[in-house]
Amino acid sequence: MEKVPLSDAQIEIIQLQEYYENTSINNIAGIVNIKNKVTISEIEKALNNLIKNHDSYRIKIKKENSEYEQYISEHKDKNFNVVDFTNDQEEYRHWIDEQVSKNIFSINSDLFEFTIIKLPEGKTGILLLQHHVISDGWSMTIAVNTICNYLIDGTKTETLEPSYFDHVREELKYKNSERFKKDKQFWIEKLENFEDNELFKKNATNCAQGDRQSFNLTDAYTVKLLTFCEKNNISISNLFTTAMIILKYKKTLAEKISVGSIMHNRNKKMEKELTGAFSRTLPIIVDVSSNNSISDLLTKTKYESFNLLKHRKYPYRKIIEDNGSKSGILDCMVSFQNKQYDSKIIENGYSDEWLDNGSNNTSLAISISNRNRDNSLAIDYDYQVAVVNEKEITDLHNFMLKIIETAIENPNKQIKDIEIISEDEKRTILNEFNNTEMNLNNTQTFVERFENQVAQTPNQTAVTYEGDSLSYSELNVKANQLAHQLRHKGVKANHLVGIMTNRHLEMIIGIYGILKAGGAYVPIDPNYPSERINYILTDSNTYALLTDSVLDTSIEFNQTVINLKEDINTSIQPTDNLSYTTNMSDLMCIIYTSGTTGKPKGVKMPYKSVMNNLNRRINRFDISSNDNILFKMPFTFDPSIWELFGWAIVGAQATLLPSGEEGNPEIITSLIQMSKVTMAVFVPSMFIPFIDYIKSTKQAHLLSSLNHVLVGGEAVTPKLVNQFNEWIGKKTTHN
Structure with a gap:
């Protein structure tokens, strides 16, 4: 054997x-x-x-x-x-x-x-x-x-002399040949300066669950399309690949666009009669400019297709090994299946149905075929449901046909002049999305609005953490005492004060105290590496630092440090409101970026923009004193601003999730139930396990107090929203 x-x-x-x-x-x-x-x-x-x-x-x-x-x-x-x-x-x-x-x-x-x-x-x-x-x-x-x-x-196939193993032996010879070396160099040069051109942004979950949408072109349209290809000496594959290149370029503006092409890879006549795993996918990479015409790109695609044929033996995994993993090389694939059934099979009434296996290893694969020898082309769109949804596939199909129709009618049209949005979408963008006029109270700072609310509802519970709570009056008093202390230390309008605490009552007191003193807060996660903490403190020129524990010796800070849990000087400060030293143009906070693309950068947020956002959400979701908002976002991320301040200017309540429990759906569910939370905010990466937990434990009834769930910060798929509605009930869900 x-x-x-x-x-x-x-x-x-x-x-x-x-x-x-x-x-x-x-x-x-x-x-x-x-x-x-x-x-x-x-x-x-x-x-x-x-x-x-x-x-x-x-x-x-x-x-x-x-x-x-x-x-x-x-x-x-x-x-x-x-x-x-x-x-x-x-x-x-x-x-x-x-x-x-x-x-x-x-x-x-x-x-x-x-x-x-x-x-x-x-x-x-x-x-x-x-x-x-x-x-x-x-x-x-x-x-x-x-x-x-x-x-x-009764036609019996004669045993074929060639074997699939002959193909394997040919490959082994190829790997020791000069052609192998030339092919390697070709792909290294082809991928030089290649940049991200993914059409769809993938989720972090490597889920292969797929679906398929199929379309049949009319006989008349197919004839029109084939006539154009014949007249311009291009293939069906060239035409659809060019349409995808244009679509990707319009979406990404990358100067090198890659579309995967499935090669049947049967080089010899006899191999075309063999079954076996011959086909493979390789990228067609085309340099694109907005000044290119469709005709220019058709020519480039055809040329690169010939290049691909010359260098198709080189394995894709070797391309990745040589050049590193790059986003968008094979996220979209196009293939034309030109192998047809024998004519007598069709004449005798035999037919087929190709079945979707429910999985897909790439975001999108487009297959065009005419296996049944009829007068129309069939197009299958196989896609990953975690990346693309059904409506997006329908829209994409229409865009592809629109680009192809433009190519047939006006091949000299430049890429920059091609629109890939429908008239309905254009009207929506111009008329509905831009109709954002709203009367908002954007004339008062947060401190003014908060103190007005304290006067209206002094005994209303403001904030709760693990059984302890503060009323609006109690929170105001403690924040005032800290503010007086900071003023005494010299804090003025636009002075930056760092706050490095876990999420508890002292965090709220600390931030509110900074604002009442006239300063702007700089949130710092105490779990950050000391190098990052020191960088933020130095870069922001922080005037003072609030903590909830003794400062580690690795932290380099020689200015005022106040321990919110132990500093006895705070409790002996005056309790009355301070005079206002800030206005809407002054800074409210600076939040530092993650620094994944270099050093962290501080993003300045003035009162004007923060209050506009708070007032807009309050109006949109009709937030009132009856609401209880779950504060669960890390305060170093800008979505936390809503959870920190939105409730405090309408007499609502905030319930604080302990730090480190943001990914614990059991704790979150229990807190929502026990505190009767009415609004919660999630990012999709945390929303998915939350839904999975509710689904597996069948505890949707524990969330009956929820009125609003806000999901954002990352792409939110309709599938995710549908799962939420299915397993948690008909709630008001906003993106």
Whole structure:
């Protein structure tokens, strides 16, 4: 028994299998519908004929010492399962979904499953389910041709002399050739200065769950499209790839645009008759300028497609190893399946249905085909549901057709003059989104508004933390005492005062005291590394620092330090309100960025912008003294500003989540229930596990007090909103 290494295509498929373990990510599935009456025995003979004469169906995978190898087993005729779904459409669809979404990869076992089906309408069909490591889209068409020809006239396929293993041996020779070195250099040069051009921003969750939308072009439109391609000597693939390049450019403005192209990779005539994992995806990379015409880009795409053909043997994983991982190389793929079924198969009434396996390893894959030899093109959009939603796919399809229509009607039109928004969207943007006029009370600072509220509701509970609470009057008194102390230390308008505490009552007192003294607060997470803390203190020229613990010796700060929990001087200060020293143009806070792209940068926020945002939200969500807002955001992020101040100018209440519990859905749920929280704010990365927790524990009833959930800071998908509505109930959800 000969054992050989995996081909490059197979290696990439196995890597995918290991990354998305126990999923259907590599399943290729389809139904062959048989029109004429044939017996089960004849179908079994046709299937065995396929397996015997195409040795890729007899490939088994071995794994020894973490290394994969493959061998071809001897053929033995098989019996195949027969499943009857006569007059049971619902059970049939359920069964199909189960079959195509299961993992069929197994060591030393068949990597396909063929099942004979009695279809609901009484006809016969065959489910062809095969693993990508032994098959590809081209192979599927060969398989259907082979099976149907046998059933129509008993045509037996002669055992093919060439084997899939011949392809593997050719690859091994290539890796030791001069061509391999030239191909490597080509890809290094091609990816030089490549920048991010992702069409869709992915979620952090590496979820392969996918879906498919399919469209059929009309006969007339297909003829129009094919005529244009023939006239301009370009392929269908060139045209659709160019449309995607234009779409990506308009969305990203990157000067190098990459679109994945699926290569059938069958170089020799005989290989085109073989089944097996030949195909692979490589990027077509085109330099784009807004001054390019569509015709210019069609020419560039065609040229780069020829380049791709010349250098297609070089494995994609090697491209990544040589150049590093770059965003957007293969986030969108386009392929044209030009392998067709034999004409007599169509004439005898045989048909097929290609099935979606429910998984996708890339954000978007567009497949154009005409397997059935009719007069129209079919377009399948396979996409990851965590990245793209159904409406976005529909819009994208319409944009693609709009760009193609423009190319046909006016190929000399420049890219900068192409619009990719609909008239309805344009009207919405111009008329609705810009209609933001609102009468807001933006003439008073936060301190003025807060003190007015204290006068109205002195005994109303203002803030609660782990069973302890302060009324509006008590909070005002403590903040005043701290403010007097800071004024005594010299704090004036626009002086920056750092505050480095965990989330508790003293944090609120500290921030309010800084503002009452006339200063602007600079929030610092006490868990930051000392180097970052020292940088912020030095860069901001902080006048004083408030803490809730003894300052670590690694912190370099020689100005005033006040421990909010232990400083006895604060409690002996006056309790009356201070004179106002700030106005709407003065600073309220400076929040430092994360510094992921360099050193952290301080973002200045004046009262004017903060109060405008607070007043807008209060008006939009009708926040009143009946509300209880959950303060759970780290105060070093700007979304915390709403949680810190919004409630305090309308007589509402704030409930504080202990620091470090932001990712604990159990604690958050309990706090919402116990405190009767009416509004909570999430970022999607924290919202997802929160919904998952509610879903798994079935505790939605504990959230009955919630009226509003605000989700933002990252992309919010309709799927996420739908899950929230499904598992938590009909709540008011805003993005």
